[in-house]
Amino acid sequence: MQNANTDIQTNTIALIGMGGTIAGTGSLGGVGYQAGQIAAHDLLGGIPVPTGWAVHAQQLRQIDSKDITDGDWLALAQACLARLSDPQVAALVITHGTDTLEETAWFLHCVLPAGKPVVLTCAMRPASALSADGPANLRDALACAADAGAAAQARAGQSVLVVAAGEVHGAWAVRKAHAYRVNAFTSAPAAPLAWVEEGRLRWAQAAPVARAVPTPPALPALPWPWVEVVTSHAGARAQGIDALVAAGVQGLVVAGTGNGTIHAAWLPALERARAAGVPILRCTRCAEGQVVPAPDEDATEITTLPPLKARISLMLRCLT
Template sequence: MFGAFLTAGLLAAAPAQSQDAAAKLPHVVILATGGTIAGSGADSTTTVGYTSATIGVERLIAAVPELQKVASVKGEQVFQIASESMTNAHWLKLAKRVNVLLAQSDVDGIVITHGTDTIEETAYFLDLTVKSRKPVVVVGAMRPATAISADGPINLYNAVLLAGSQEAVGKGVLVALNDQINAAREVSKTNTSTTDTFKSTELGMLGYIQGNKPYFYRQSTRKHTADSEFDVSQLDALPKVDIIYGYADMNRVALDAFVAAGAKGIIQAGVGDGSIAAQMKGPLVEARKKGVLIVRSSRVGQGIVARNGEANDDELDTVVSDTLNAQKARILLMLALTKTASSKDIQRMFYTY
């Protein structure tokens, strides 16, 4: 059954608002993609080992009747998957739908319900491809809808509140869970199971949601959304970009396999400051001579990867990821390769976005 919070939410439903009051509310569209927020477990104490993506968008909305107090809400089921199965095709479909909706005068903001495993990647892809300053908020849950302590209802409520707020306009794509607001570019999942997993560990979150109001304390200085140069409206696919992971005694097998499979770009999640092992320099040079773009990132997860620091990037014709982790560097490189094959221009993009 659809959990304790559905029953509790319906019992707590507020009286219907007047038509005048409802007309003044912001119009928010909820695009559902699946994930834990739409998941169900064997019983009310199941918080691991549950099944994701089993509950549709209309039931999610019905389970939080308090939404009617803060927005006029409509829902669409874009797809219904666990987010570890997210693909480039899903991203393109989602970005195009978001842009169509945000171009409408009767849509003030978008909420996207999403599995947490790749929420940071989808959010950053949208941050680079949404063509509007209207709020877009990506939200999920760490516990299924059937759990006693389900975090989905309050997360969804906060996300709708945020998406309909003036405070969120022009802030880029936001990730809102656990009463916190984070920038898509900077947030990452940092814990496998706890509800406070999403953090912008070094640069810090943007703000809080408290007492039915968002509070912003900073914002990202990097370009995003309406100021982005990327346009996916005519794209049916993205260039193939893969990630190789740095470790002691690393070998070239994965790199060679990706290049042979047609990779147009490689993100090296190197050790430390994106260091290149001695035995990997030759294979990376070979790949670059074949036209494959190489971006040096780091497995560390924090800090700037210094250009011409641990490797001579000018000599190798490689790009550094700045502060982007490997999975987000992959997204930016895919989009960059839709516009140019120039390593210099792509390096500019990594310092811009």
């Protein structure tokens, strides 16, 4: 194995640190710690780098991912674009908190060009824990970034991947499904794209599935459009929708019950929102499955994305 260094050279993996639990300290367990305390370069200590590769570390943020902002996303996207434009950088690895990792992964999928792997990794336990999972996840993320299969996925439009607990997930399907277990992420109902086994990747299928590659939008200056997620539930009241519209919300994602159904009390309020020019996307609040429109139903407001990723897509749509 080759040691990590700070000199850019051919077959370089650019490591971007965003903080999170993987860089956290202060607890021997999984609670009661402070995220974002260890520099990205120091996270590499003792971790093998794939043979023939070098790693260049950059500390961009040191934050708890629950507090991530549009400004942090803009800075991350700009840093990724700068690295991806370097011909000597073949792949990116980003260390990130778990709480909003699925949102960041989808955002980067939407705004970065396809072609080079971008691998996010994380930890459910801080670096100071007795059984920290961060070192193994970072090792696996580096192995994924250097893998020929990941490069093939990137060329097929699946550039942004998430590696955690020995599994590789795509940005479209990944979600955090458990609050504290180290195997907190899933692609259910589908399987992971690959598994990392002793530093080698075993892909679920020989050839990657090509996905629609979005045309990355230009990233304008902040502030970005205000888009909110509202969840339909028993006892829902129209005043909540009306208050958001009155406050100037610029987009609404409605996470409906079951097959995307919406409480009757919200229907007039959503019509008022449409009349005010507020775009709406509708999806389901259920963890698995997606909205299946009726044969005579207008599907233009329906999305197959889960609510949090739908919010990002609608925000980016409002930018154009």
